Amino acid sequence: MSDHEYVPKSKFGKWFNDRLPLLSLGNHLADYPTPKNLNYWWTFGGILTFCLIIQIVTGLTLAMHYIAHADFAFESVEHIMRDVNYGWLIRYIHSNGASMFFLAVYIHIFRSLFYGSYKSPREIIWIIGIIIYLLMMAAAFMGYVLPWGQMSFWGATVITNLFSAIPFVGEGIVQWLWGGYSVGNPTLTRFFTLHYLIPFLILGLVALHIWALHVPGNNNPIGIDVKKPSRDTVPFHPYIVIKDGFALLMFMIVFAFFVFYSPNILGHADNYIEANPMVTPAHIVPEWYLLPFYAILRSIPDKLMGVVAMLSAILILAALPWLDTSKIRSAVFRPLYKQFYWILVADVIILGYVGAMPAEGLYLLIARVTTAYYFIHFLMILPILGFKEKTLPVPLSITEPVLGSHPNQSTVKKKENLN
Amino acid sequence: MKNIFKISYLTILLLATTHQVKAEEKVELLKTDWSFKGLFGTFDRGSLQRGYQVYTEVCASCHSMKYLSYRNLSEKGGPEFSIEQAKAIAASFEVTDGPNEDGEMFQRPGKLSDKFVMPYGNVKEAQAANGGAYPPDMSVLAKARSGGVDYIYSVLLGYEDPPSGVTLDDGVYYNKYMYGNNIKMSQPLYDGSVEYSGGTEATKEQMAKDVTTFLMWTAEPHLEARHKMGFKAILYLIILTILVYFSMKKIWSRIESEV
Numbered sequence: 001m002s003d004h005e006y007v008p009k010s011k012f013g014k015w016f017n018d019r020l021p022l023l024s025l026g027n028h029l030a031d032y033p034t035p036k037n038l039n040y041w042w043t044f045g046g047i048l049t050f051c052l053i054i055q056i057v058t059g060l061t062l063a064m065h066y067i068a069h070a071d072f073a074f075e076s077v078e079h080i081m082r083d084v085n086y087g088w089l090i091r092y093i094h095s096n097g098a099s100m101f102f103l104a105v106y107i108h109i110f111r112s113l114f115y116g117s118y119k120s121p122r123e124i125i126w127i128i129g130i131i132i133y134l135l136m137m138a139a140a141f142m143g144y145v146l147p148w149g150q151m152s153f154w155g156a157t158v159i160t161n162l163f164s165a166i167p168f169v170g171e172g173i174v175q176w177l178w179g180g181y182s183v184g185n186p187t188l189t190r191f192f193t194l195h196y197l198i199p200f201l202i203l204g205l206v207a208l209h210i211w212a213l214h215v216p217g218n219n220n221p222i223g224i225d226v227k228k229p230s231r232d233t234v235p236f237h238p239y240i241v242i243k244d245g246f247a248l249l250m251f252m253i254v255f256a257f258f259v260f261y262s263p264n265i266l267g268h269a270d271n272y273i274e275a276n277p278m279v280t281p282a283h284i285v286p287e288w289y290l291l292p293f294y295a296i297l298r299s300i301p302d303k304l305m306g307v308v309a310m311l312s313a314i315l316i317l318a319a320l321p322w323l324d325t326s327k328i329r330s331a332v333f334r335p336l337y338k339q340f341y342w343i344l345v346a347d348v349i350i351l352g353y354v355g356a357m358p359a360e361g362l363y364l365l366i367a368r369v370t371t372a373y374y375f376i377h378f379l380m381i382l383p384i385l386g387f388k389e390k391t392l393p394v395p396l397s398i399t400e401p402v403l404g405s406h407p408n409q410s411t412v413k414k415k416e417n418l419n
Numbered sequence: 420m421k422n423i424f425k426i427s428y429l430t431i432l433l434l435a436t437t438h439q440v441k442a443e444e445k446v447e448l449l450k451t452d453w454s455f456k457g458l459f460g461t462f463d464r465g466s467l468q469r470g471y472q473v474y475t476e477v478c479a480s481c482h483s484m485k486y487l488s489y490r491n492l493s494e495k496g497g498p499e500f501s502i503e504q505a506k507a508i509a510a511s512f513e514v515t516d517g518p519n520e521d522g523e524m525f526q527r528p529g530k531l532s533d534k535f536v537m538p539y540g541n542v543k544e545a546q547a548a549n550g551g552a553y554p555p556d557m558s559v560l561a562k563a564r565s566g567g568v569d570y571i572y573s574v575l576l577g578y579e580d581p582p583s584g585v586t587l588d589d590g591v592y593y594n595k596y597m598y599g600n601n602i603k604m605s606q607p608l609y610d611g612s613v614e615y616s617g618g619t620e621a622t623k624e625q626m627a628k629d630v631t632t633f634l635m636w637t638a639e640p641h642l643e644a645r646h647k648m649g650f651k652a653i654l655y656l657i658i659l660t661i662l663v664y665f666s667m668k669k670i671w672s673r674i675e676s677e678v
Contacts, residue, residue: 036674075486078486078558078559079486081640081641082486082491082640082641088639088641088644088645089645089648092645234674238670239670239671239674242663242666242667242670242671243667243671245663245667246660246663246664246667249656249659249660249663250660252656253653253656253657253660256649256652256653256656257649257653259649260645260646260648260649260650260652260653261458261646261649263645264562269562269563269564269565269567270563272559272562272563272638273555273563282598
C-alpha cells in the first residue's frame with residue numbers, strides 16, 4: 001500500500017502526522033484501490049453508513065424531547081409530532097430511517113451472498129457484519145417499544161417472553177429483563193438506555209468492518225483476486241465516492257418519498273393507540289424487517305425449539321464461510337448456485353409474508369416448508385454444491401476477462417453491467 | 420433478458436405480498452375524495468371548520484381530544500380560525516385551574532394555551548357513562564385505525580338494521596364497517612344534526628366527510644407543511660441526482676470502464 005510513502009506537504013502537516021497519522025489515514029482512504037467493475041449493489045455499504053449517521057443524529061434530537069416513562073412516553077411523542085419545531089420531520093425520518101436501514105442491509109447481505117463476499121479472506125468482515133445485523137435488530141426492536149403504543153407494549157411482551165423458554169431459569173430471566181412482573185416502566189427505561197447505547201456499538205463495529213475490508217480489499221462481481229493497485233482498480237476518490245454519492249441520492253429520493261408522502265405505511269396503526277396492558281391487539285406483528293424470523297419462530301410447535309430455530313437462522317450465517325465449500329466466489333460462474341440463490345431469496349420473502357399472517361392452516365404449513373428449506377439451503381445444498389457443481393471458467397483479471405476468446409466473455413460483461 | 424425475468428419475479432412476489440395483506444379487510448370501505456391526499460394535498464379550510472363544529476356539537480360530549488390546544492385552531496395548516504375566533508372558542512369552555520393562594524382549585528374561562536377540555540374526569544367515569552365502552556380519544560384516531568380516514572368515514576355512515584338472525588344486546592348497534600359489526604356508539608350523525616352556517620347542507624355524508632377531515636388534521640397537524648416540504652426536497656434531490664450523474668459520467672470517462 002502507498003501509506004508509507006505518503007508525506008504531508010506542509011511542515012505542520014508533517015509534524016502532526018508524525019505524532020498522529022490522521023493525514024496518512026485520510027490519504028489511504030482516498031487512494032484505496034477499488035476494483036473498477038463494482039456494480040451498484042456495492043454502493044449499499046456507503047448507503048448503510050449514511051443510514052447509521054442519520055439514525056444517530058435524528059435519534060439524539062428526539063432524545064432531547066422524548067420522556068422515557070410509561071405515563072409520558074406516548075404523550076411526549078405526540079408533543080414531538082405537534083409542538084417541537086420540525087419534530088414531525090425528525091421523527092418520521094427516524095422511524096422510516098429504521099426501515100430504510102434494514103432495506104439497505106438486506107440488499108447488502110444478499111449482494112454478499114450472490115458474489116460470495118463472505119469467503120476467504122473476508123470471513124472476519126462477514127462475521128462483524130452479522131454482529132452488526134444482530135445489534136441492529138436489537139436496536140430496532142427496542143426503538144419500536146419507545147413510543148409506548150399498543151404494538152410497542154405487546155411486541156415487547158411477546159419478544160421478552162421468548163426467554164421464558166429457557167429451561168429452569170427462563171421465568172427468572174424474563175422478570176429480570178422486565179424489572180418487574182410484566183412489561184412496565186422499568187422495562188421502558190432500560191430499553192431506552194440500550195436503544196441509546198447500541199448505535200454507538202454499531203458505529204465502532206462499522207469502523208472494524210471497514211478496517212477489515214481494507215486489508216484484503218473489495219470483492220467484485222467476478223469474484224477474483226485483484227492485484228492492487230493495477231489496471232483493474234481505481235482510487236476510491238473520486239471514482240467510488242461519486243458513484244456511491246449518486247447511488248445514495250437515488251436512495252434518498254425513495255427515503256424522502258416515504259418520509260413526506262407515506263410516513264406511516266410501514267408502521268402499524270395500533271401503535272397510535274397508547275399502550276394498554278388490559279387490551280391485547282387482535283394480531284401482534286413485529287415490524288416488516290423481522291417478519292421472516294418471526295415466521296420461523298412460530299413454525300415450530302415447541303416454544304424452546306422455536307426460539308432455538310429463530311436464533312440459529314441468524315447465527316447460521318456466521319458459519320457460512322465454512323458451509324459454502326465452493327472455491328469460486330461469484331455466482332456469475334456458478335450456474336447451479338445461482339438458481340438456488342434465487343430460490344433462497346423467494347424463500348425468505350415468503351417467510352416474511354407468512355410472518356405477517358396468522359399462524360394457522362395453510363400459512364402455518366407454508367411457514368414450516370419454507371423454514372425447513374431455509375436450513376436445508378445452508379446446511380445441505382451449499383456444502384454439497386461446492387463439490388458437485390461444474391463451474392464456468394473464471395477470468396484472470398477484470399481488464400482481460402477470459403483467456404483467449406472464450407464464449408463466456410459476453411456473459412461476464414453483461415453481468416458486470418446489469419447486476 | 421434473464422434480468423428482466425428476475426426483476427419481474429421479485430415484483431410479482433412483492434405485489435402478491437402487499438395485495439394479500441390488504442385483502443384481509445374483507446368489507447370494501449366507502450370512498451370519498453379527500454382533498455389532503457396526493458402529493459399536493461391540502462386541507463379544505465371550510466371542511467375543517469365545519470368538521471370542528473361537528474366534533475364539538477356531536478362527538479365532544481363523549482370523545483376527548485387531549486393532545487390538542489385551542490391555539491391549534493388558529494395555526495397555519497389547520498382550520499385557521501382567526502385568533503379572535505379561537506380565543507372566543509376557548510373562552511366558551513370552563514377550565515379547572517389552580518390551586519390558588521388559598522390552596523383551592525377554581526373554574527375560569529379557557530385560554531388559547533389550554534388543552535381541549537375533556538368530557539370526563541377519567542377513564543372509569545367515561546366507561547360508566549357509556550355502558551362500559553370507553554369512547555377513544557380522537558386526537559390521533561385517524562392514524563390509529565387501519566383503513567384510516569376511509570374507515571372512520573365508513574363507520575360513521577355504516578349503521579344498518581342488523582341482518583335477520585343477528586340479535587344485539589341492549590346498547591349495542593349494528594355497523595357494517597365496524598370490526599365485528601358491533602358498536603356501542605349509537606348512530607351519531609343524522610341529516611341536519613348540526614346547522615351549518617354559510618349554506619352548506621348538513622347531510623350525513625357531508626358531516627361525516629367534514630368531521631373525518633378534521634380528525635385527519637388533528638392526527639397530522641403538519642400534513643400540509645409536510646407535503647410542501649416533500650415536494651421541494653424531492654425536486655431538489657432529483658436535480659442534484661442528475662447533476663451528480665453527469666459528473667460521475669465525466670469522471671469515469673477518464674478510464675476505460677462503464678458505470
